[in-house]
Amino acid sequence: MSAASHSAGARPAAALAAAIEGVGYWSRGLPDWNAARAYALGGEAAPDAPARPSPQLLPANERRRAPETVAVALDVAAAACAAAGRDPAALSSVFASSHGDMAITDYMCATLAADPRAISPTRFHNSVHNAAAGYWTIGVGAMRPATALSALEASFAQGLIDALAQLAAGEAAVLLAGYDGAGYGPLGAAAPSEGLLGAALVLSRAPRAGAPRLHAWLGDPPAAPAAPGRLLQRDAGNASAPMLPLFDALATGAVPRIALPAGSGRGLWLELDHD
Amino acid sequence: MPPLAIRAYTATTALGRGLDAQARALRERRGGLRRNDFPTTAPQQAPLDCWIGRVDGLEDAPLPAHLAVWECRNNRLAWLSLQHDGVVEAAAALAARYGAERVAVIVGTSTASIGATEEAYAGLRGDPPRFPPSLSRAHLHTPHSPGAFVAAATGLRGPCVTVATACSSSAKVFAQAARLIGAGLADAALVGGVDTLCGSVLFGFNSLQLVSPDPCLPFDAHRTGLSLGEAGGFAVLERCGADEAGLQLRGYGESSDAHHMSTPHPQGLGARLAMADALARAGVEPAEIGYLNLHGTATPANDQVEALAVASLFPPQLHASSTKGWTGHTLGAAGIVESAFALLALESGELPGTLNSREPDPGNGPQIRFDNARAPIRYAMNNSFGFGGNNCSLVFARA
Numbered sequence: 001m002s003a004a005s006h007s008a009g010a011r012p013a014a015a016l017a018a019a020i021e022g023v024g025y026w027s028r029g030l031p032d033w034n035a036a037r038a039y040a041l042g043g044e045a046a047p048d049a050p051a052r053p054s055p056q057l058l059p060a061n062e063r064r065r066a067p068e069t070v071a072v073a074l075d076v077a078a079a080a081c082a083a084a085g086r087d088p089a090a091l092s093s094v095f096a097s098s099h100g101d102m103a104i105t106d107y108m109c110a111t112l113a114a115d116p117r118a119i120s121p122t123r124f125h126n127s128v129h130n131a132a133a134g135y136w137t138i139g140v141g142a143m144r145p146a147t148a149l150s151a152l153e154a155s156f157a158q159g160l161i162d163a164l165a166q167l168a169a170g171e172a173a174v175l176l177a178g179y180d181g182a183g184y185g186p187l188g189a190a191a192p193s194e195g196l197l198g199a200a201l202v203l204s205r206a207p208r209a210g211a212p213r214l215h216a217w218l219g220d221p222p223a224a225p226a227a228p229g230r231l232l233q234r235d236a237g238n239a240s241a242p243m244l245p246l247f248d249a250l251a252t253g254a255v256p257r258i259a260l261p262a263g264s265g266r267g268l269w270l271e272l273d274h275d
Numbered sequence: 276m277p278p279l280a281i282r283a284y285t286a287t288t289a290l291g292r293g294l295d296a297q298a299r300a301l302r303e304r305r306g307g308l309r310r311n312d313f314p315t316t317a318p319q320q321a322p323l324d325c326w327i328g329r330v331d332g333l334e335d336a337p338l339p340a341h342l343a344v345w346e347c348r349n350n351r352l353a354w355l356s357l358q359h360d361g362v363v364e365a366a367a368a369l370a371a372r373y374g375a376e377r378v379a380v381i382v383g384t385s386t387a388s389i390g391a392t393e394e395a396y397a398g399l400r401g402d403p404p405r406f407p408p409s410l411s412r413a414h415l416h417t418p419h420s421p422g423a424f425v426a427a428a429t430g431l432r433g434p435c436v437t438v439a440t441a442c443s444s445s446a447k448v449f450a451q452a453a454r455l456i457g458a459g460l461a462d463a464a465l466v467g468g469v470d471t472l473c474g475s476v477l478f479g480f481n482s483l484q485l486v487s488p489d490p491c492l493p494f495d496a497h498r499t500g501l502s503l504g505e506a507g508g509f510a511v512l513e514r515c516g517a518d519e520a521g522l523q524l525r526g527y528g529e530s531s532d533a534h535h536m537s538t539p540h541p542q543g544l545g546a547r548l549a550m551a552d553a554l555a556r557a558g559v560e561p562a563e564i565g566y567l568n569l570h571g572t573a574t575p576a577n578d579q580v581e582a583l584a585v586a587s588l589f590p591p592q593l594h595a596s597s598t599k600g601w602t603g604h605t606l607g608a609a610g611i612v613e614s615a616f617a618l619l620a621l622e623s624g625e626l627p628g629t630l631n632s633r634e635p636d637p638g639n640g641p642q643i644r645f646d647n648a649r650a651p652i653r654y655a656m657n658n659s660f661g662f663g664g665n666n667c668s669l670v671f672a673r674a
Contacts, residue, residue, distance in 0.1 A: 119482040266432065
């Protein structure tokens with residue numbers, strides 16, 4: 001068996017590594033990473049936080065009209081880049097979402113069943129899964145590669161795998177954003193998701209002082225689920241919630257090893273070295 | 276990058292099932308477009324007046340019983356295309372050799388199985404309205420439906436992901452597989468793409484006024500827009516030595532236009548970056564490329580900027596063409612289908628031209644050819660440029 005199938009015991013030599021230079025976070029009541037970190041450590045959510053993120057990189061009219069999922073993805077991506085002190089235009093990016101924007105899918109399918117020739121061109125171009133990636137590259141002027149992907153509950157883990165593989169292939173730093181919105185209409189009943197949640201990382205190949213170092217490898221899933229942290233407990237109903245154990249661990253610094261669901265019955269094992 | 280061997284590949288389009296059908300139709304300049312006969316989900320609404328590249332017989336090709344929970348048009352097309360040209364067998368051999376968890380599954384799509392979601396909305400019942408029981412299967416109503424289906428259908432257990440960057444999707448799967456294998460996360464990969472006709476695509480592109488009422492005319496002075504098609508295709512990739520003979524992936528290049536969601540950068544800057552990056556990663560000079568399959572959708576803007584970018588990078592001797600007059604624009608499947616066409620050109624020396632087009636746009640460089648040609652070539656390239664300004668170019672070799 002290859003080194004990658006180990007999960008218990010010592011970290012395999014073939015583990016991939018990256019420094020986490022910056023973190024972005026948004027959930028209703030936790031409008032940034034500081035708020036999320038404080039909450040994870042036992043604090044309270046902010047009752048007066050805005051109900052929707054307001055990504056400043058979009059022009060005002062587009063900011064209002066952007067789908068919620070695009071708004072949250074752009075907000076956390078920009079925050080992670082700012083925290084890392086990296087120019088967003090210089091980074092390649094990976095956007096991971098289980099469902100994209102279900103409110104738009106609901107609109108498209110309902111309109112098609114009633115009056116297909118009435119489809120709105122704006123809603124159509126917001127319906128593509130790479131809408132967030134597209135608005136991001138346009139908004140920050142990034143001509144670097146951008147990827148949009150989905151792997152259901154493994155979406156963030158698969159995005160992280162691609163980001164780490166990009167670092168291994170020579171990129172200096174990569175932006176990774178995970179996000180999902182609420183289910184909507186009859187589609188939401190078939191594919192449930194609650195709330196609005198986004199989180200982003202700027203990952204770099206070279207170690208950086210003060211930046212936690214992430215080690216990752218694929219293996220069998222854990223025998224029993226770990227006790228959920230406070231961020232996961234709060235947003236467990238969101239389709240992107242499977243990424244939250246990593247953010248709970250980043251916030252508390254308490255958990256030495258976690259596993260995110262990686263699909264096909266596998267786990268993406270992660271270890272964090274905090275300085 | 277280290278070269279990757281292409282152990283098997285296949286495509287199924289409006290031209291037929293498998294590589295022989297593709298090669299024959301390309302050689303004989305026999306296209307697969309027909310008047311749009313794809314039904315709408317709205318009662319009493321006529322189909323759009325346009326031409327489509329529809330795969331025959333999907334309606335009568337249900338999935339085998341053990342995969343019946345995945346039943347929908349998109350997964351049927353994925354299954355049908357997997358059955359040709361030794362792809363499943365090659366993937367199974369690699370799984371036997373390395374372990375199923377060491378073979379990745381990376382599938383590109385633009386709409387996944389949203390056609391099934393559209394059907395579910397046409398059949399809503401109850402209060403509050405709910406999907407009909409036959410379509411209440413959550414795994415169909417998500418963008419990951421094709422990737423998860425292919426993993427279930429093949430038993431492969433490596434990293435499995437669905438890439439959804441619109442029309443660059445199933446070109447980017449090659450880049451992603453190359454990185455995964457390079458990083459040691461997998462030893463081999465089954466990559467591919469599948470996209471089926473559905474209301475979202477037909478009426479969506481129609482709302483942008485990009486659909487032609489006639490069969491599309493890529494790079495023609497009188498082109499009026501695209502013809503939409505459906506297709507599926509796959510390739511099996513494995514690490515190989517630099518001195519190994521056979522078909523190989525040599526390079527990939529990706530970029531973003533950073534310009535507009537639905538129109539390309541006016542000078543083709545993103546397209547140029549992707550092509551130059553692919554050539555650099557392959558270590559191949561522009562003059563060495565023998566065939567370039569263009570994105571060439573036949574919309575006025577796309578073809579103009581792609582012609583500009585190609586003329587700025589390649590010598591006049593390059594044979595470049597768009598094959599969308601044969602198949603229609605197969606969206607998220609375009610990358611794999613046109614990679615298959617580039618690989619066929621490498622194997623056979625038959626270089627497709629551009630079907631239906633007659634009068635070259637004055638902006639076309641000498642690289643853009645309408646007639647088929649014959650020439651032995653060592654390197655071929657494929658361009659796939661997506662909505663949202665998401666670009667990918669691939670370099671293939673016959674070693």
